[in-house]
Amino acid sequence: MEMCDEDKSNGNVQGPSLEDKFSKLFDQLEHYNESEQKHKIEEMNEIIDGMNKVEWKSVFKAELFDEIHTMVKEKKMSMENAILLLKHAGYCKALKNVWSLGFNDSEMRRRFEKMIFEEEKKKEEKDDKLIVDLCECYLSLSGNFTSHLL
Incomplete structure (x- = not known):
């Protein structure tokens, strides 16, 4: 993935930041059908790959997780697509060892807890697969457990 920071060869002014690119795609998600959303989320995941810790923390705040929760609740995004985005975000958070509590303060965290509990309760x-996906998202996005594993 090519990053648009600055063209050092001719001194051009930098292009849109990774946060801006991510936000623009995220803001448009609700206007796409499920398969188009999946494609856009794959683009967003590529942007997440290029983010450093500061960029990641500026994007993945409680407000973003709450917006994802609202989109799922209002059926503007499927849970499958939300998991696709959040699982990758959590993976990158763990890989980059980012300390962030935005997820812990979100409605999405509470939704995951409820879904995990309800799915486990079933006889x-x-x-x-859903339980594993939910737990993976939950654990990777909650707190800073990764530094203890390294």
Whole structure:
């Protein structure tokens, strides 16, 4: 992925920041159908890959997680697409060892807790993949557990 920081060869002014690129794509998500959203989320995940710790923390605040929660609640985004985005964000958070509590203060965290609890409570027809995905998102986005694992 090519980053648009600055063209050092001819001194051009920098292009849009990674945060701006991510925000622009995120703001447009609700206007796409599920498959188009998936494609846009894949683009967003590429942007996340290029973010440093400061950029990641400036994007992934409680407000963003709350907006994702609202979009899922209002059926403007599927839970599958939300997990696709959040799982990658959590992976990058852990990989970059970012300390951030934005997820902990969000409605999305509470939604994940409720979904995990309800899925585990089922006697039959548990969706094990869903439980694993939810737990992976939850753990990777909560607190700073990664520094203890390294």
